[in-house]
Amino acid sequence: MSTHVVADTRALLGRSLxxxxxxxxxxxxxxxxxxxxxxxxxxxxxxxxxxxxxKYVNYLLPGILLITVASGIAYTSYxxxxxxxxxxxxxxLSMPIARSAALWGHVLTSLVANAISVVLVVLxxxxxxxxxxxxxxxxxxVAGILVLFTLALTWLAVxxxxxxKSPDGxxxxxxxxxxxxxxxxxxxxxxxxxxxxxxxxxxxxxxSIVNTLRHLLGEQPVGDDAWLALAWCAGLLVLAxxxxxxxxxxxxx
Amino acid sequence: MSNETTPTERQEPAIRVAGVxxxxxxxxxxxxxxxxxxxxxxxxxxxxxGAGKTTLIRILATLLKADAGxxxxxxxxxxxxxxxxxxxxxxxGQFAAxxxxxxxxxxxxxxxxxxxxxxPGRVADDLLARFSLTxxxxxxxxxxxxxxxxxxxxxxxxxxxxxxxxxxxPTTGLDPQARIExxxxxxxxxxxxxxxxxxxxxxxxxxELADRIAILHEGRIVVEGTLAExxxxxxxxxxxxxxxxxxxxxxxLALVGxxxxxxxx
Numbered sequence: 001m002s003t004h005v006v007a008d009t010r011a012l013l014g015r016s017l018x019x020x021x022x023x024x025x026x027x028x029x030x031x032x033x034x035x036x037x038x039x040x041x042x043x044x045x046x047x048x049x050x051x052x053x054x055k056y057v058n059y060l061l062p063g064i065l066l067i068t069v070a071s072g073i074a075y076t077s078y079x080x081x082x083x084x085x086x087x088x089x090x091x092x093l094s095m096p097i098a099r100s101a102a103l104w105g106h107v108l109t110s111l112v113a114n115a116i117s118v119v120l121v122v123l124x125x126x127x128x129x130x131x132x133x134x135x136x137x138x139x140x141x142v143a144g145i146l147v148l149f150t151l152a153l154t155w156l157a158v159x160x161x162x163x164x165k166s167p168d169g170x171x172x173x174x175x176x177x178x179x180x181x182x183x184x185x186x187x188x189x190x191x192x193x194x195x196x197x198x199x200x201x202x203x204x205x206x207x208s209i210v211n212t213l214r215h216l217l218g219e220q221p222v223g224d225d226a227w228l229a230l231a232w233c234a235g236l237l238v239l240a241x242x243x244x245x246x247x248x249x250x251x252x253x
Numbered sequence: 254m255s256n257e258t259t260p261t262e263r264q265e266p267a268i269r270v271a272g273v274x275x276x277x278x279x280x281x282x283x284x285x286x287x288x289x290x291x292x293x294x295x296x297x298x299x300x301x302x303g304a305g306k307t308t309l310i311r312i313l314a315t316l317l318k319a320d321a322g323x324x325x326x327x328x329x330x331x332x333x334x335x336x337x338x339x340x341x342x343x344x345x346g347q348f349a350a351x352x353x354x355x356x357x358x359x360x361x362x363x364x365x366x367x368x369x370x371x372x373p374g375r376v377a378d379d380l381l382a383r384f385s386l387t388x389x390x391x392x393x394x395x396x397x398x399x400x401x402x403x404x405x406x407x408x409x410x411x412x413x414x415x416x417x418x419x420x421x422x423p424t425t426g427l428d429p430q431a432r433i434e435x436x437x438x439x440x441x442x443x444x445x446x447x448x449x450x451x452x453x454x455x456x457x458x459x460x461e462l463a464d465r466i467a468i469l470h471e472g473r474i475v476v477e478g479t480l481a482e483x484x485x486x487x488x489x490x491x492x493x494x495x496x497x498x499x500x501x502x503x504x505x506l507a508l509v510g511x512x513x514x515x516x517x518x
Contacts, residue, residue, distance in 0.1 A: 011366040087350035
């Protein structure tokens with residue numbers, strides 16, 4: 001059966017991509033909140049925020065990109081939940097297809113949809129004056145980290161989709177993740193935060209990921225943050241994947 | 254419990270279930286089910302809601318593991334060779350499992366690709382024609398009526414010509430016309446040699462379609478046989494004169510007109 005993994009995944013990926021093409025609103029709504037935040041923070045609060053040298057939009061963009069991904073993955077749980085509820089998932093699983101393809105179709109779709117949303121947000125940021133002199137390698141590194149981050153969160157979304165009892169529940173788990181960047185170095189430097197908050201902000205995954213992206217885009221050495229960011233993303237990915245597969249096997253023995 | 258005594262056919266059964274039990278938590282759903290379905294026949298599993306029909310179908314469809322007992326489809330054991338079993342059957346579940354965002358044709362092509370057929374497009378077009386869906390093939394399944402959706406659902410199950418088809422309550426929630434369309438599709442299937450195991454809560458449906466009928470009650474098969482054998486279990490019929498009123502279904506169909514352009518071809 002495993003010989004069909006690629007063909008089956010491609011067939012199911014094509015299916016979910018059609019869903020996105022036919023309801024592009026999911027990509028727009030994914031991008032619209034981060035864009036609104038970008039506008040709000042750059043043009044309203046930005047003047048009051050001391051983010052050091054350089055333009056605030058350059059400082060802000062990495063965190064906004066993580067928020068974009070965090071809001072985009074809610075659609076993965078939602079789509080997975082609808083498949084499970086409608087019975088089409090059981091139809092797939094009762095066919096001689098690779099068992100993993102049914103999930104990978106959704107996971108890869110999440111990558112594509114989030115990539116489009118991220119590009120939209122970056123384009124808006126460019127219009128707002130975001131500039132980066134980063135070379136192609138730095139941009140590839142940025143893309144790589146975002147892909148890893150998206151994969152990790154998407155597998156979390158798979159767990160939520162498998163466990164959800166209602167469509168609202170399927171999407172709702174993403175809110176805490178969307179909120180996480182606020183208590184990090186994404187919007188303001190952590191220096192000014194009171195002790196315990198600062199400790200949390202500096203030791204949660206978003207800060208190291210944001211710092212890494214910021215340094216890559218700002219043509220600065222990434223330092224230890226890069227390793228920390230990779231470790232967080234990879235660790236989260238492995239954990240989420242393992243839990244998702246366990247939930248999947250438990251549900252479909 | 255009546256045992257199978259089919260003198261006409263002594264072939265290997267297409268579906269064999271022996272001593273299957275299943276409980277969800279402390280609630281026993283199946284308490285030792287035995288049944289055999291002969292190849293090419295229509296077998297109806299009759300039972301009220303909660304009798305365990307769907308649970309049995311899900312076990313046969315490799316979606317659920319039995320607690321005890323064995324089950325096989327086309328000679329392949331569902332527990333040890335689920336991959337071979339999945340190549341041998343197709344499932345039409347209780348709710349039409351079609352992708353509403355895709356068109357009817359795209360649904361069929363998708364299943365064709367997942368069954369690794371060389372030319373899914375041609376198979377899709379053939380099935381659209383066979384189920385009178387050619388005109389609707391380019392429309393999203395979300396726009397289909399209940400009957401069309403069910404026909405598309407069954408058409409999707411036929412892709413790859415599986416020798417066995419499970420139909421779980423194929424006509425629940427359908428209007429009378431759509432039900433007749435589905436019945437016709439099931440008869441055509443059996444005529445072409447496919448083994449059909451269907452569950453239903455409508456006695457009439459079992460009477461209409463099935464070669465053999467089993468009644469599943471509280472997790473056990475309480476009786477199994479042909480319609481004639483089941484009828485013989487009750488005292489012989491008395492002849493009574495009854496003024497025959499048309500059934501509401503007959504009235505409905507007479508008024509609406511059985512436009513069964515859809516059913517035959």
